[in-house]
Amino acid sequence: MRNTRCWWKYDGPEGKQVPRGQIAFFVDATKCINCKTCEIACTESNGSGSSRRMRKVRTFERGDFPHVVAYNISMSCNHCELPACLEHCPTGAYTKRASDGIVVHDPEKCIGCRYCTWLCPYGAPEFDEDERKVGKCNLCVDEIETGEMPACVKSCPMRVIEVGLLEEIDGRHGATISVKGLPPPEVTRPACRYRVRIEARDV
Numbered sequence: 001m002r003n004t005r006c007w008w009k010y011d012g013p014e015g016k017q018v019p020r021g022q023i024a025f026f027v028d029a030t031k032c033i034n035c036k037t038c039e040i041a042c043t044e045s046n047g048s049g050s051s052r053r054m055r056k057v058r059t060f061e062r063g064d065f066p067h068v069v070a071y072n073i074s075m076s077c078n079h080c081e082l083p084a085c086l087e088h089c090p091t092g093a094y095t096k097r098a099s100d101g102i103v104v105h106d107p108e109k110c111i112g113c114r115y116c117t118w119l120c121p122y123g124a125p126e127f128d129e130d131e132r133k134v135g136k137c138n139l140c141v142d143e144i145e146t147g148e149m150p151a152c153v154k155s156c157p158m159r160v161i162e163v164g165l166l167e168e169i170d171g172r173h174g175a176t177i178s179v180k181g182l183p184p185p186e187v188t189r190p191a192c193r194y195r196v197r198i199e200a201r202d203v
Helices: 037-045 084-088 115-119 141-145 151-155
Strands: 023-028 056-064 067-075 094-096 103-105 126-128 133-135 161-165 192-195
Touching: 023 067, 037 056, 037 151, 084 094, 084 103, 084 115, 151 161
Parallel strands: 023 192
Antiparallel strands: 023 161, 056 067, 094 103, 126 133
């Protein structure tokens, strides 16, 4: 059985699980089959009626016929070190938690101005036409605080998505944030790493 507990946590006050540092997604795109189970699980865990997709599987194509390659990247909020959404939100709806680096969106403070949707280079915040507000991945923070893994991690049949300490993930074989088709990482310094095919590495 898959381990769905957060191994990097230790018990904190009031029974909450306290992180030891910045946590991040690790996505092994070499195993992604584009089934979109992670998208569905994310949508259901954030309200099945929402039109937002807080996690998306994107397909990139490179090369010229007959030498064409395609690869899938499962993406959500990267919980960046320098989040553009937080920097430019006029109402302070975004915060980056000092304890674990998760960038959290507060819908009660959101006025639906959409500035964050225009400024995030990864397109993580999405506007909901029905609610007239923005939403994004909060890394299933309620689950994280009880020691559980996010919905996308638990649901992926290929075990493509993991969550752990950034310092550990950054040292994994093949880990990179420089991927062809994605913005330069220097812009916001994403707390996310991917393992991709050689053709997809932006080196």
